[in-house]
Amino acid sequence: MGRVNGKKVFITGGAQGLGACFGRMLADEGATVFLTDVNAEGAEKTAAEIAKKHPGKAFSAKHDVTNKDDWEAALAAADKAMGGISVLINNAGVGGWGSIETETLEGWRWTMNIDVDAIFTGTQLAMPYLKKSQPGSIINISSVAGLIASGNMLAYNTAKSAVWMMSKSIALHCASAGYDIRCNSVHPVFTRTPIIDPLVAMGGGGEQGEAKLVRQIPLKRLGEPEDVGYAVLYLASDESRFVTAAEFKIDGGITAQ
Numbered sequence: 001m002g003r004v005n006g007k008k009v010f011i012t013g014g015a016q017g018l019g020a021c022f023g024r025m026l027a028d029e030g031a032t033v034f035l036t037d038v039n040a041e042g043a044e045k046t047a048a049e050i051a052k053k054h055p056g057k058a059f060s061a062k063h064d065v066t067n068k069d070d071w072e073a074a075l076a077a078a079d080k081a082m083g084g085i086s087v088l089i090n091n092a093g094v095g096g097w098g099s100i101e102t103e104t105l106e107g108w109r110w111t112m113n114i115d116v117d118a119i120f121t122g123t124q125l126a127m128p129y130l131k132k133s134q135p136g137s138i139i140n141i142s143s144v145a146g147l148i149a150s151g152n153m154l155a156y157n158t159a160k161s162a163v164w165m166m167s168k169s170i171a172l173h174c175a176s177a178g179y180d181i182r183c184n185s186v187h188p189v190f191t192r193t194p195i196i197d198p199l200v201a202m203g204g205g206g207e208q209g210e211a212k213l214v215r216q217i218p219l220k221r222l223g224e225p226e227d228v229g230y231a232v233l234y235l236a237s238d239e240s241r242f243v244t245a246a247e248f249k250i251d252g253g254i255t256a257q
């Protein structure tokens with residue numbers, strides 16, 4: 001028996017990076033996964049790799065999380081393909097740089113739209129499916145940037161902090177409504193995926209760029225996608241059945257400083 005046997009998991013941003021890693025790890029532990037991404041080709045490729053190892057256990061769809069029609073279509077397709085949706089992982093996200101003096105309204109809205117509004121829209125649309133497949137789990141990928149700030153990450157800090165608090169509100173609503181649906185947030189530090197490439201480049205690129213990031217982390221290394229994946233695996237499984245409205249810092253100790 002796998003740790004998430006029988007779970008039906010919908011993952012946004014599943015083409016690469018953390019989302020793809022979650023898909024692989026969850027399928028290895030018995031789940032069926034439905035990967036969506038605006039990068040349809042990437043999601044399809046990742047799902048095909050997983051399905052090669054676990055036939056019939058991985059699907060994909062093109063899905064822009066900022067588009068309500070896409071959400072409706074992707075959720076309906078996932079429900080049909082998997083026979084329900086019991087876990088929603090709101091993982092798709094973007095990061096950008098800008099301070100209170102340099103951020104543009106356009107940049108601010110772009111970040112909020114993808115990182116915050118999409119989780120509101122998608123989770124609201126997913127609720128009827130989750131209610132039908134209880135016990136359910138909603139896992140929102142925030143960031144340490146939602147807990148500690150930086151002068152040049154105004155929009156990202158604000159967005160990821162909103163994801164943190166939105167998760168608690170969703171969790172409390174589900175609990176008071178008597179649903180067996182939990183909601184938690186996950187807060188990774190710099191983790192080795194394409195999203196940190198610009199940060200590494202800003203620090204001089206390559207090993208030098210990575211070393212600049214690593215210097216800030218007490219455990220003195222970057223996160224690996226699997227480090228975050230183990231938290232997601234736990235939250236998707238019934239092992240975490242008494243855990244809701246919590247935040248999981250996968251951060252090498254950075255937020256303790």
Ligand SMILES: NC(=O)c1ccc[n+]([C@@H]2O[C@H](COP(=O)([O-])OP(=O)(O)OC[C@H]3O[C@@H](n4cnc5c(N)ncnc54)[C@H](O)[C@@H]3O)[C@@H](O)[C@H]2O)c1
Binds near residue numbers: 014017018019144194
């Ligand atoms: N890697 C890190 O260091 C780190 C740290 C903290 C938090 N996070 C968060 O983890 C999540 C995953 O990031 P990642 O590191 O895998 O980055 P990534 O850039 O490798 O992957 C993000 C994925 O989201 C998809 N995406 C972007 N906009 C989308 C949209 N509008 N609709 C659908 N899909 C869209 C991209 O195509 C991509 O496949 C993000 O929410 C990110 O903010 C990452």
